[in-house]
Amino acid sequence: MTGRVDVDALLRRMTLEEKIGQLSVLADSIRPFAFDVNPDSFQWGPERTREMIRAGQVGALFNGVGAAEGRELQRIAVEESRLGIPLLLGADVIHGMRTVFPIPLGESASFEPELAERTARAAAIEATREGLHWTFAPVVDVARDQRWGRVAETSGEDTYLSCEFARARVRGFQGPDLTADDSLLATLKHFAAYGAVGAGLDYNAVDLAPQTLHEVHLPPFKAAIEAGALTVMSSFNDINGVPATANRELLTGVLRDQWGFEGFVVSDYTSDFELIAHGYAADERQAAELSLNAGLDMSMQSGIFMDHLGALVEQGRVGVAAIDAAARRILDVKARMGLFENPYRSLNPAPPGPTPYLAAHDALAREAARRSVVMLKNQGELLPLRKSGQRIALIGPFARDRENLAGCWNIFGDASREIDLETGLRAALADPQSLQVVEGCGIEESLEGGIEAAVAAARQAEAVLLALGEPSVYSGEAQSRTQIVLPPAQQALAEAVIATGTPVVVLLRSGRALALSPALQSADAILATWFLGTQTGHAVADLVFGDHSPSARLPVSFPRDAGQQPYYYNHPSTGRPYTPEGLQAFRTRWREVDHSALYPFGHGLTYTRFDYGPVELDPAGLAWDGQLTVRARIANVGTRSGEEVVQLYVRDRIASRVRPIRELKRFQKIALAPGEGRVVEFTLDRSDLEFRSVDNRPIAEPGRFDVWIAPSATAGIAVSFELHPA
Structure with a gap:
């Protein structure tokens, strides 16, 4: 027909x-x-x-x-x-076809929906070229419990961020015309x-x-x-x-x-x-x-x-x-989709010769991977490392590993094109032999003499890249975990290497937020690298050696302890709210740890520093059918160019249902040169303040609200405004 x-x-x-x-x-x-x-x-x-x-x-x-x-x-x-x-x-074309992009959780750390649209478009081009019309993606679930294995497939714990990435991925997969040969439903x-x-x-x-x-x-x-x-x-x-x-x-x-x-x-x-x-x-x-x-x-x-x-x-x-x-x-x-008019769309055999888009898709995969890495810590500005004149040890079970680059739901990826850490790092060094590589342990098991060899390599080095984390089989469907921590063999390796005193950069591979041991927390620098896909090694090298500055932010909160789960930043206050002044009795707290994130939602560092000016409102209040402009000046006060994810949060102070302590309502990623500043503006209206009433209707209530422009869900100084009644 x-x-x-x-x-x-x-x-x-x-x-x-x-x-x-x-x-x-x-x-x-x-x-x-x-x-x-x-x-x-x-x-x-x-x-x-x-x-x-x-x-x-x-x-x-x-x-x-x-x-x-x-x-x-x-x-x-x-x-x-x-x-x-x-x-x-x-x-199931989840985060790439033959070219594998970062897992959706990692890509969402970019806080760049347009990046996700581009990678979904590339995946659609590859998938439709190989006889597919339809993908079972995107996953748009909101994931507030890091024990769940499918966190890796989501955009994290926040609803607003998830909405933005959901829209982008649909646009990317389907393209502007559903009847086109490269449109993937x-x-x-x-x-x-x-x-x-x-x-x-x-x-x-x-x-x-x-x-x-x-x-x-x-x-x-x-x-x-x-x-x-x-x-x-x-x-x-x-x-x-x-x-x-x-x-x-x-x-x-x-x-x-x-x-x-x-x-x-x-x-x-x-x-x-x-x-x-x-x-x-x-x-x-x-x-x-x-x-x-x-x-x-x-x-x-x-x-x-x-x-x-x-x-x-x-x-x-x-x-x-x-x-x-x-x-x-x-x-x-x-x-x-045009299947009745053109039933053989997306089913035409590829012409002979090299695939025309591979170089462009590899470049996109590299860009997406490096824009997904979150720098959690950089004590003493250890990073970036030098490409020459520095002895570096790459230690850990993921140093040479190629089986765990792509992460879960990688079922069609071209493994022959994947770049492991050692390959990517050596390619970036002036002298590739200045990198010493020691596994130290397996992913889940110790190796005879492994820790001893790792310690010796660490002592000979001026800096250590410690490649640790979860294998890809720890994430995805039917991979829930009770303890979101590293396997004991890796914990032992980390403790021994960090104890040498050589500066250590942890390259943390995972499909969720992890609870980091005291040893890991004490490392000089930590990069959350998720599962980055085809271009893992090159992308990590781009960041480690400073060709690019980290620009991603956490889409999930890193807990202090696995027992805090489920944990998410936008929780209610409770009648006896947690306070950060220590383990006070008769407060919403755990006995063993502060009830706060080790690294909060929205957190991420760069190779420069940004200063946030005071938040200004125009007008001072929000009319019922009006708009409110919220602005602040952001300045790069460091010595390198960098990108900042400017985040706007709101809190409803008094409502007929208890509201979260903060809710993300807007974000914007900006690039600033050293010494450059920019005023960032956001516009809010009454719809941004709506919630579900006790009888489950969408409502907004006049009253006082707090608003922040901040670099994370726990930073910044609030200013207040009134939503005026109609």
């Missing part, structure tokens, strides 16, 4: 079986597949899959790759099925509140106040839908006792009735079938009934829609109108 399509006319021609066929996406058993991503991938073999395509019994396939093979699959769908409805071909996940699973335990229950759901966890989804997202993935978890995949209040009430969402909802991998294990459905048939009637349009991999919806219609348990509505939404998205 080619040309423009009338979806309603097409629906009238479809049999019930063909309509139901559009409601399933199955693992691609024909094209080269991404193994080890999900359990039990193939319930249907290649021949059976081809038969189902011919019979119109499947509407989409996922996690196979290859343009030539994809073109053959599409040919079967378009030329050999009765109605010629094209397939939708999807995959985005999927928002996981709907909803997956980041709020109890104790940070993956797949766990979510017990959440409706106001918190609407204030904290839903806004990034709404922002991304407003940016043009047309597919949403339901989450594994239940919310207040109702599994998300069968949650009509969310899938129909919020998405369609309140937000006007026009796309379709796909289940997470077998999450509809898992209603049985939740204890919400008695069997597969009831699970299919509950999911479809709640507003789920497409079942991923379980097969329960294709197996049971026909009988459910016959029994009157599911209406034909509900089947039609789901099929119409899926067909409409395919039509918007």
Whole structure:
């Protein structure tokens, strides 16, 4: 079928079986597949899959790759099925295809949504070139508990920051024209509140106040839908006792009735079938009934829609109108993507010769990686190191490691192009042999004589780069941790090396904020390098040797102790608020540690210093339907050029529901030369002061507010203004 399509006319021609066929996406058993991503991938073999395509019994396939093979699959769908409805071909392209960019958490540390838009665009170009139409990204969950393994896939703990990156990634994946060959349909996940699973335990229950759901966890989804997202993935978890995949209040009430969402909802991998294990459905048939009637349009991999919806219609348990509505939404998205007019879009074999964009994408990967690194500490201005005339020891299990450069959800990356730390550092040095490399220990195990060799290397060096952290398998789905600390073998190595007295720079690799041991905290300098992807080694060298100044800021709070989780900067005050003057009794505190972050949200250092002038307001108060300009002069008072992330926070002093002690409302990244200053302005209006009332309505209340322009969530001096009544 080619040309423009009338979806309603097409629906009238479809049999019930063909309509139901559009409601399933199955693992691609024909094209080269991404193994080890999900359990039990193939319930249907290649021949059976081809038969189902011919019979119109499947509407989409996922996690196979290859343009030539994809073109053959599409040919079967378009030329050999009765109605010629094209397939939708999807995959998990999370932070890059062949070129791997920093994990989303790391990229969000850049505080540059436009950077995320550029990397998503590059990923879309590569993915569509290899026969994909659709990605299961971005993750827009808000992650307030660092024990959760999927923090790595998010934009961190703040709702406003998550909204900005959600919009950017949707724009990047999809581009300006959904029908273009290089447009990759985005999927928002996981709907909803997956980041709020109890104790940070993956797949766990979510017990959440409706106001918190609407204030904290839903806004990034709404922002991304407003940016043009047309597919949403339901989450594994239940919310207040109702599994998300069968949650009509969310899938129909919020998405369609309140937000006007026009796309379709796909289940997470077998999450509809898992209603049985939740204890919400008695069997597969009831699970299919509950999911479809709640507003789920497409079942991923379980097969329960294709197996049971026909009988459910016959029994009157599911209406034909509900089947039609789901099929119409899926067909409409395919039509918007131009698949009926051009079913072979994104399925043209690549021309012979070198891939034209690789050099540009490598350059972008290097830029994105270095703009994602957060300098947490730089005591005595140890960094940057010198490229010549300095003996440097690179010590640690990640010094030469190539298995843990990309991080979790890297299933298509080209490992042959990845640059490890040793390679990148040696390439930057005037004399590559001035770098001595010693592993010291394995990632999780000690090495015989390893610590002794590391100590000897540290004593011979003038500076140590200590490459420590988590392996990539500690992050991602089903990788929750009770103790967000380094493995004991690495802790022992750190203690021994730091004890030598040689200045130490910790290169900390992780997919979450970690609780740092006293030894690590005592290091002279610490760089949070996350998982940086293809260009890791070159990007770290760019920063370590001062070719570029660190410019990223923390999107998550680094706790003092793992036991503080969940910890996030924008918590309520409580009636006995924490005070920073030590461990006072009868205050909101832990017995062992201050109830504050070791490194707060928004924190990050550069190779220069910035001075913040007083905050000014224009006018002095905010009229009900007016605007308020908040400004401050920021000056570079150091000796090097640098970039500063200027952050604006607000606090509602008195409200009918307890409000957070601060909330990020705006940010702006500026570059200043030494001695240069700039006035940074932000504009607020009443919508920025809204919250959910006790009866869960969006409201703003007249009264006094504090506002900060500051370099982090705990810095700055507040000024106050009044929101005047109407």
